Every structure is written in structure tokens, then in C-alpha cells.
Amino acid sequence: MIEIDNLTKTYGDTQAVDAVTMTVETGSITVIVGTSGSGKTTLLRMINRLEEPTSGEVRINGKPTHAEKPHLLRRRIGYAIQGHGLFPHHTVARNIAAVPRLLGWKKPKIRARVDELLTLFSMDPAAFRDRYPAELSGGQQQRVGVARALASRPELLLMDEPFGALDPIIRARAQDDLRRIQQHLGSTIMLVTHDMEEAIRLGDKVAVMDGGKLVQYAAPAEIIAKPATDFVGDMVGDVDRPLRLLSLIPLSELIEDGPAEGEAMPADASLREALAACLWTGRTAVPVTREGVHVGRVTFEAIRNRAELHA
Amino acid sequence: MKIGLILRPLLVLLLLALVLRPEWFLPLFAPLAPQGAPAIYARSSLLSLSLSHLGLVAAATLAATLVAVSLAIFVTRPAGAAFRPLSRTIANMGQTFPPVAVLALAVPMLGFGAGPTLVALFLYGLLPIFENSVTALTSLPPAAMEAARGIGLNRWQRLLRVELPLAFPVMLTGIRLSVVIALGTATIGSTVAARTLGEVIIAGLLTNNTAFVLQGGLIVGLFAVLIYDALIQIEAFLAKRTGAG
Numbered sequence: 001m002i003e004i005d006n007l008t009k010t011y012g013d014t015q016a017v018d019a020v021t022m023t024v025e026t027g028s029i030t031v032i033v034g035t036s037g038s039g040k041t042t043l044l045r046m047i048n049r050l051e052e053p054t055s056g057e058v059r060i061n062g063k064p065t066h067a068e069k070p071h072l073l074r075r076r077i078g079y080a081i082q083g084h085g086l087f088p089h090h091t092v093a094r095n096i097a098a099v100p101r102l103l104g105w106k107k108p109k110i111r112a113r114v115d116e117l118l119t120l121f122s123m124d125p126a127a128f129r130d131r132y133p134a135e136l137s138g139g140q141q142q143r144v145g146v147a148r149a150l151a152s153r154p155e156l157l158l159m160d161e162p163f164g165a166l167d168p169i170i171r172a173r174a175q176d177d178l179r180r181i182q183q184h185l186g187s188t189i190m191l192v193t194h195d196m197e198e199a200i201r202l203g204d205k206v207a208v209m210d211g212g213k214l215v216q217y218a219a220p221a222e223i224i225a226k227p228a229t230d231f232v233g234d235m236v237g238d239v240d241r242p243l244r245l246l247s248l249i250p251l252s253e254l255i256e257d258g259p260a261e262g263e264a265m266p267a268d269a270s271l272r273e274a275l276a277a278c279l280w281t282g283r284t285a286v287p288v289t290r291e292g293v294h295v296g297r298v299t300f301e302a303i304r305n306r307a308e309l310h311a
Numbered sequence: 312m313k314i315g316l317i318l319r320p321l322l323v324l325l326l327l328a329l330v331l332r333p334e335w336f337l338p339l340f341a342p343l344a345p346q347g348a349p350a351i352y353a354r355s356s357l358l359s360l361s362l363s364h365l366g367l368v369a370a371a372t373l374a375a376t377l378v379a380v381s382l383a384i385f386v387t388r389p390a391g392a393a394f395r396p397l398s399r400t401i402a403n404m405g406q407t408f409p410p411v412a413v414l415a416l417a418v419p420m421l422g423f424g425a426g427p428t429l430v431a432l433f434l435y436g437l438l439p440i441f442e443n444s445v446t447a448l449t450s451l452p453p454a455a456m457e458a459a460r461g462i463g464l465n466r467w468q469r470l471l472r473v474e475l476p477l478a479f480p481v482m483l484t485g486i487r488l489s490v491v492i493a494l495g496t497a498t499i500g501s502t503v504a505a506r507t508l509g510e511v512i513i514a515g516l517l518t519n520n521t522a523f524v525l526q527g528g529l530i531v532g533l534f535a536v537l538i539y540d541a542l543i544q545i546e547a548f549l550a551k552r553t554g555a556g
Contacts, residue, residue, distance in 0.1 A: 071465040085459075085461075098464075148458075
């Protein structure tokens with residue numbers, strides 16, 4: 001558990017981060033979202049003490065972060081940034097091994113961990129281990145950057161706009177990968193982004209920052225359904241709110257018995273996808289399958305009622 | 312590149328022949344020597360002069376590199392930033408002061424021989440290495456530097472594992488300039504009795520023997536070209552490895 005307690009950072013007269021208090025559960029993804037200058041990056045950088053707080057403290061599993069030398073603290077916290085920040089003069093394997101080497105792991109253990117991570121990120125270890133970062137595509141560099149951050153099995157992974165430099169298609173794939181890997185490893189992740197879409201897609205919880213203050217900290221569905229301030233409403237985008245909400249709900253919630261025509265959808269698809277399918281093909285219901293077996297249908301009517309609940 | 316593949320070994324062979332088997336070139340140089348004078352320098356072995364010449368250049372450049380790089384590291388740390396303008400001025404002065412004047416001034420203190428030449432070459436070589444090292448250390452990729460801090464490298468580890476290796480190709484450019492300047496400048500060291508290839512050239516000038524001048528000049532020139540080329544090759548290799556990532 002990460003406790004952020006009254007954390008404040010002042011530069012001259014400006015309050016970059018103003019008395020932020022929040023608690024992050026172990027094994028969850030928390031996304032900090034805000035416009036540029038909202039203090040989201042400063043907040044993140046105070047957690048691994050790349051910035052020293054003016055006041056307040058951070059506790060990781062009850063232990064205050066200021067009780068330890070900054071560089072030793074950072075070895076326990078993974079850190080991935082926009083533009084990957086890989087060391088251009090080291091191979092992929094050596095980049096990933098950076099923190100384990102600092103921690104003095106034995107060579108065979110490091111090698112096994114590097115291969116394990118490359119495999120986890122769908123990169124063939126034999127093909128990629130000995131390459132240099134300049135020889136990789138943008139998406140591959142980004143994956144190696146995240147693999148490096150995860151290498152020593154850190155208690156916490158901090159990510160600062162990790163997907164910011166990727167084009168939309170690779171970006172969506174990187175987000176799915178992160179979700180999958182986080183569930184697989186049970187990591188605790190705090191991620192900063194300016195993109196509310198990304199926040200809703202990835203976050204178990206979303207923290208919205210504005211002018212250095214934490215204006216709302218809640219599950220994505222609540223952020224969409226009940227924005228705490230006009231600013232949060234703007235960030236969510238009032239027009240897109242119903243669609244964003246539907247994108248969070250799986251079909252399995254609304255399955256009912258009855259006939260439906262046309263192409264079936266899996267039960268873990270979102271209501272947004274089902275709605276799009278209904279509109280696009282002029283159907284009033286879509287058949288639903290679970291592991292290939294027909295389990296019922298979801299109707300257009302039911303989707304509409306579900307969206308209305310929050311209006 | 313293709314031309315280099317043929318030209319490079321040819322030049323190396325030519326240089327080796329000039330140094331080790333000067334008598335082979337007798338027919339070439341004989342018409343240039345005055346009547347009755349020897350066409351091939353034989354007062355001392357060209358090999359020992361070459362080795363002494365290269366030794367002086369290597370020692371001076373090594374010392375200049377150590378001092379200039381240490382100074383560059385110091386002034387690019389937060390604690391040393393205030394000294395950057397001052398150290399730049401000093402390095403500039405070393406470059407402005409003519410080597411001949413340094414030789415003249417150093418002789419009374421260090422006596423005749425290799426000492427004054429070493430001092431002159433050292434002072435002259437500081438600036439290119441210092442300037443390039445400062446540039447290299449202040450223009451490192453920001454994302455890699457941020458990551459180095461963020462994953463928990465301490466100051467020393469950042470310097471040794473990330474900053475210096477990444478800055479090295481650009482530093483090497485400064486070292487290359489320094490070496491080439493020193494190779495040429497070392498010849499005047501012979502005016503104060505340092506054993507360098509300048510001895511051959513000066514002997515030629517004193518006796519109006521163009522053959523000697525040409526012989527000495529060719530050897531120094533070939534050394535300069537080949538060493539310059541070799542260092543460029545190393546730089547290109549390193550730059551490719553550190554990539555445009």
C-alpha cells in the first residue's frame with residue numbers, strides 16, 4: 001500500500017503540488033490524469049524522490065520514503081518514462097539488467113530474468129537480447145523500457161507518460177500489454193497521463209489533478225458518472241461520457257435469454273462495442289458467446305437503459 | 312570507403328618503407344640533394360626518431376586528456392559549474408600561446424631536451440579536448456539521463472556507466488584534433504634538442520638539403536594522416552554503436 005500524505009511542492013510562489021493525500025492499493029493500477037502544469041508529473045517524481053517534497057510524506061508499506069538514501073529507494077521502485085530513456089550504448093539485455101546488476105544479482109539469475117521479461121513482452125530473447133536500442137522500433141523500445149522498470153520485481157512501478165511517444169495503434173496494444181502483464185505479475189502501478197481515454201482504459205482508480213490539487217480520486221465509472229467538478233467533466237468530455245461508461249461494462253452484465261441474429265460477440269466485450277455493432281448492422285440485439293458457446297443475447301434496449309441509469 | 316580499402320594499406324606500406332628501409336628511396340631523393348651531400352638521412356635511425364616523436368605526442372596527449380577530461384567533468388557537476396568560464400579562459404590561453412614561445416620560455420626552467428616540448432604539446436592540446444568534453448557532457452540524451460537517476464544509479468555510477476561512455480565519441484574527436492596538432496608541432500621540438508622527426512627537417516633546412524626536408528615531412532605527414540584516419544574509424548564505430556536512439 002502506498003500512502004501519500006499531505007504532499008506539497010512549492011517552486012517560489014507557485015504551488016506545483018498542493019497538499020495531495022491519497023492511498024494506492026497494492027496490486028492495482030492508479031492513473032494520475034491532468035493537463036500540463038497540473039502537477040501530476042511532480043507528484044509522481046516526489047514518490048521516488050526525483051523531486052524532494054516541500055512538505056508531507058510518502059509511505060510505501062508503512063515505511064516513509066525519506067528514511068532511505070534516494071538512489072537506494074529508487075532501486076526498489078520501477079521507473080518508466082516517455083521516450084523510453086534506454087541506455088543507447090548498452091544492449092537490450094544489459095538495459096533490462098540495469099537494476100538487478102545494481103542489486104548484485106548473480107549472472108544466471110539475471111539472464112533468466114531478462115529472458116523471462118522479453119518473453120512476457122512477446123519479444124524473442126534470442127533475437128533481441130543482443131541488439132542495441134537504436135536497432136529497435138519505437139514500440140519495441142518502449143516495451144524494453146517497461147521491462148527494465150519491472151526487472152527487479154519492484155514493489156511499485158511509476159510510469160510517466162510511458163506511451164506518449166507511440167502512434168495510436170501501437171499505443172493501444174501497449175496499453176493492453178500493460179494490463180495483461182500487470183494482472184499476471186500483480187504489480188502496483190502509478191501512471192501519469194494527460195489522456196483521459198488512457199486513464200479510463202487502464203486505471204482501477206483514476207486521480208484527476210488540476211492546478212496542483214487532487215480534485216477527484218475514484219474508480220473510472222464514478223469519474224464518468226459523477227465528475228466532482230466542471231474541470232473533471234471537461235476532461236471526461238460530456239459528449240463522450242455515455243460511451244466511455246459503456247466501454248467499462250462487459251456484455252456479461254446484461255445477458256438475457258432470447259433470439260438474436262448476426263455475428264456473435266464474446267461475453268467480455270464491452271457494451272460500447274455491442275452498441276456499435278447494433279448501430280452499424282441495424283440490429284436490435286446481438287448474440288453473446290462465452291468460450292465459443294452461445295449463452296444468450298444483449299439487446300439495444302438493455303444497453304440504452306444501462307446508460308440511462310447514470311444520466 | 313572502397314578507395315580507403317586500397318589506399319590505407321598502401322600508405323601504411325609506404326610509411327613503413329620510408330622509416331625502415333630509407334635506402335630504397337635513394338633514386339627518388341638523390342636529384343633533390345645538393346651535389347656531394349647525402350640524400351638519405353643517416354645521422355640517426357629514422358625508426359628511433361619516429362618512436363621518440365610518437366612517444367612525445369602520446370605522452371603529451373595522454374596528460375592533456377587526463378587533465379582536460381577531469382576538468383570538464385568537474386565543471387559539468389553542479390559544484391564546479393561556477394568554474395566553467397574560468398577554466399575555459401585558461402584552456403583558451405594555452406591554445407593562444409604559440410608553441411615556439413612556450414619552448415623558448417620553458418628551456419631556462421627545464422633545460423634542453425624533451426621537457427619543453429612536452430610542456431608545449433600538453434598546453435596546446437588541452438583546449439580541443441576540454442571544449443569537446445564539456446560539449447559532450449552537457450548534451451547527453453536527457454531521457455537516458457533521467458532514467459539513469461530514476462532507476463537508482465548514484466552520481467559515480469551515472470558518470471562511469473552512462474555519462475562518460477556516451478560522451479566518449481565526442482571527446483575522442485577532441486583528442487584526435489589534439490593528436491594531429493601535436494604530431495605537427497612536435498617537429499619544432501627539435502630546435503631545443505628533443506629527439507623528433509623535426510631533426511631531419513631542420514638538418515635539411517640548415518644544409519639546403521631538400522631531400523632531407525621532404526623525407527622528414529613525408530614521414531610526419533603520413534603519420535598524421537594515418538593516425539587521424541584510424542581515430543575517425545574508431546569514432547564512427549562508437550557512434551554507430553551508441554546509435555541515434
